[in-house]
Amino acid sequence: MSIFHDLDGSVTGYPDTFVGRADNYLIRHPGCLTVPRWNGMICAGKYAQLYIQARRPENLTLSIARAAYHSHPLRLHGVNRGVSYQQYQPVVMLAEAYLIQWDGRAPEEVILYPVNFHRGDWLYVALCYPKGTVFTVVGDLYQRQTGKAHSVKRYVAATSRHSVLNGADERRFYFDSLTGSSINILGQQRFHSLAPGRPSGASLVHTMVPVCPPPSP
Numbered sequence: 001m002s003i004f005h006d007l008d009g010s011v012t013g014y015p016d017t018f019v020g021r022a023d024n025y026l027i028r029h030p031g032c033l034t035v036p037r038w039n040g041m042i043c044a045g046k047y048a049q050l051y052i053q054a055r056r057p058e059n060l061t062l063s064i065a066r067a068a069y070h071s072h073p074l075r076l077h078g079v080n081r082g083v084s085y086q087q088y089q090p091v092v093m094l095a096e097a098y099l100i101q102w103d104g105r106a107p108e109e110v111i112l113y114p115v116n117f118h119r120g121d122w123l124y125v126a127l128c129y130p131k132g133t134v135f136t137v138v139g140d141l142y143q144r145q146t147g148k149a150h151s152v153k154r155y156v157a158a159t160s161r162h163s164v165l166n167g168a169d170e171r172r173f174y175f176d177s178l179t180g181s182s183i184n185i186l187g188q189q190r191f192h193s194l195a196p197g198r199p200s201g202a203s204l205v206h207t208m209v210p211v212c213p214p215p216s217p
Contacts, residue, residue: 001074003027003047003091012042019043020091025072026064027093046094049115050123051087054078054107058086067097067124097124099181106130124165126181135182137173 001024009015020027022034022041032043054060058078065073078086092098094117100110106129114123129135137155158164158172175182 001026001076001091006042014042014044017042017044018047023072024074025069026066026074026090026098028069029093046121047091048094048117048121049089050092050125051089051111051113051115052100053085053087053111053113054102054109055085056108057105058084058107060086060107061103062088063101063103064088064090065099065101066093067099070099073099073101092123094121094123097126099126099128101128128180129175129182131177131180133175133180133182135173135175137171137182139171 001021003018003020003024004011006012006014006017006019009017012019014033018027019038019040019042022036022039024041027043027045027047028041029043029045031045032041034041052062052064054062058080060078062076062078063073064076065071074090076088076090078088080087106127110127112125114121135157138152139155140152153171155171155173158174161174161176164172164174173182
């Protein structure tokens with residue numbers, strides 16, 4: 001679900017604002033101005049796009065919700081057809097927390113790739129997986145001009161959610177075995193969330209259903 005940046009204010013009358021659908025709670029905040037005749041809203045804030053790639057399986061519907069509006073998820077179908085991975089491209093509000101769920105067995109591999117992020121920009125991202133999942137989380141810096149990655153590092157499992165949320169400069173992730181959510185901090189990097197067992201070093205238990213239930217239709 002895309003948004004429009006009214007840089008000079010010629011459309012909305014408010015320079016440097018964004019226009020989105022009124023039901024898009026990924027970008028909504030209390031300062032947004034609802035415009036009923038457009039079925040839309042005008043919002044000021046910092047936004048970016050998050051590319052989410054999923055492999056094995058690649059035919060899932062993704063549900064993403066902002067923590068502040070967790071009862072209003074956005075459901076996305078992938079943009080790819082006939083390829084080995086599926087891609088989703090939501091627009092998100094920076095410096096916020098998001099929960100990602102699936103309508104079936106969680107993918108064995110997920111790649112989160114921030115686009116239009118600038119130095120100091122960040123998100124909290126929680127991914128839902130079955131209890132007992134063992135992760136390999138790898139981060140790298142990706143140069144779009146050359147198509148090459150560098151500074152590849154493995155994320156370290158943290159002992160608590162608090163240590164992740166308060167250590168944004170450290171590459172850590174936390175898996176909550178009670179809720180089935182993996183908490184990661186996403187900044188100026190892309191990182192791969194994998195579960196071990198496949199030749200790539202990652203695999204989930206294929207027959208298990210995610211603990212975080214699929215959203216209701």
